[in-house]
Amino acid sequence: MKKLLLSAACVALFSAASGATVHKESCDGEDTGYKTLNKACANNPSTVLVNCINICTHFDFRTAKCTDWTTKEIATAVCTSSGDKMLVRKCTDEQTEFAAQALETAREQAQTLSDALHAMDLSELEVETQRRFGYAKMIAKGALNWVNHDRQFLCKMEDDGMCKGNAAAAIPLTGGLVAIRLCAPFFNYSAKSAGSVIIHEATHSCCGTTDLEYYNSGDADQPLSTQHWPVIADTYTYWIMHGLCVPGETECSADAVAIPSAGAGAGAGGGGGGAW
Numbered sequence: 032m033k034k035l036l037l038s039a040a041c042v043a044l045f046s047a048a049s050g051a052t053v054h055k056e057s058c059d060g061e062d063t064g065y066k067t068l069n070k071a072c073a074n075n076p077s078t079v080l081v082n083c084i085n086i087c088t089h090f091d092f093r094t095a096k097c098t099d100w101t102t103k104e105i106a107t108a109v110c111t112s113s114g115d116k117m118l119v120r121k122c123t124d125e126q127t128e129f130a131a132q133a134l135e136t137a138r139e140q141a142q143t144l145s146d147a148l149h150a151m152d153l154s155e156l157e158v159e160t161q162r163r164f165g166y167a168k169m170i171a172k173g174a175l176n177w178v179n180h181d182r183q184f185l186c187k188m189e190d191d192g193m194c195k196g197n198a199a200a201a202i203p204l205t206g207g208l209v210a211i212r213l214c215a216p217f218f219n220y221s222a223k224s225a226g227s228v229i230i231h232e233a234t235h236s237c238c239g240t241t242d243l244e245y246y247n248s249g250d251a252d253q254p255l256s257t258q259h260w261p262v263i264a265d266t267y268t269y270w271i272m273h274g275l276c277v278p279g280e281t282e283c284s285a286d287a288v289a290i291p292s293a294g295a296g297a298g299a300g301g302g303g304g305g306a307w
């Protein structure tokens with residue numbers, strides 16, 4: 032008998048919890064009438080939406096009904112101007128807004144980088160360098176896909192260790208997903224730099240790039256042919272910040288090949304993502 036009651040309770044608890052609803056701004060905000068963020072975002076562009084569930088806090092076993100609930104926010108999404116979404120967790124309103132702008136910039140940067148790599152004339156380069164650029168194109172495309180689809184951002188976590196000295200970090204989630212942990216310095220960056228940080232992390236997330244080298248200690252700190260530059264995340268950051276170049280033995284040269292000028296569209300969002 033006890034077992035039977037428990038299973039009845041489980042069914043009732045589940046049905047209360049499964050009724051996810053999507054609201055504007057907070058769980059107290061206007062109900063969009065949708066149950067999933069994807070659909071709600073498609074119909075509410077340029078809005079912050081939250082996905083909420085009711086969790087039963089008091090269950091009456093005699094009537095097998097839930098008599099009291101609490102509402103819990105399970106995900107926050109920023110619906111972009113084109114009606115798709117980025118997930119943000121544990122971010123303040125300001126952080127959410129900054130991250131949304133940085134993502135818009137990163138989307139333009141990733142598109143520009145991918146286009147520029149594909150437009151390069153590699154025919155005069157050594158075969159090994161051509162092969163490496165083939166790999167870089169693949170990673171740039173993977174990063175482009177990441178910034179346009181699988182985007183999850185975390186602003187706070189219990190363990191802050193991964194933030195030490197970093198603006199951001201890629202962290203694995205369950206189910207093969209990766210979220211980008213945004214750390215305090217990130218929110219003081221220019222739009223261009225913040226976008227390039229997202230691309231750096233996106234190449235970790237999509238394509239397993241490494242941090243064997245960083246190229247952030249001045250102009251002379253560049254991707255070189257003696258390094259495994261195609262699999263180094265900061266190579267892509269460097270290209271975004273300084274322009275496309277071919278890593279040689281002593282410098283990354285923009286003169287080594289015909290490099291197309293960046294024909295990026297007018298910058299929506301951050302206002303700093305332009306020419307590179």
Ligand SMILES: [Zn+2]
Pocket residue numbers: 231232235241242264
């Ligand atoms: Zn990294």
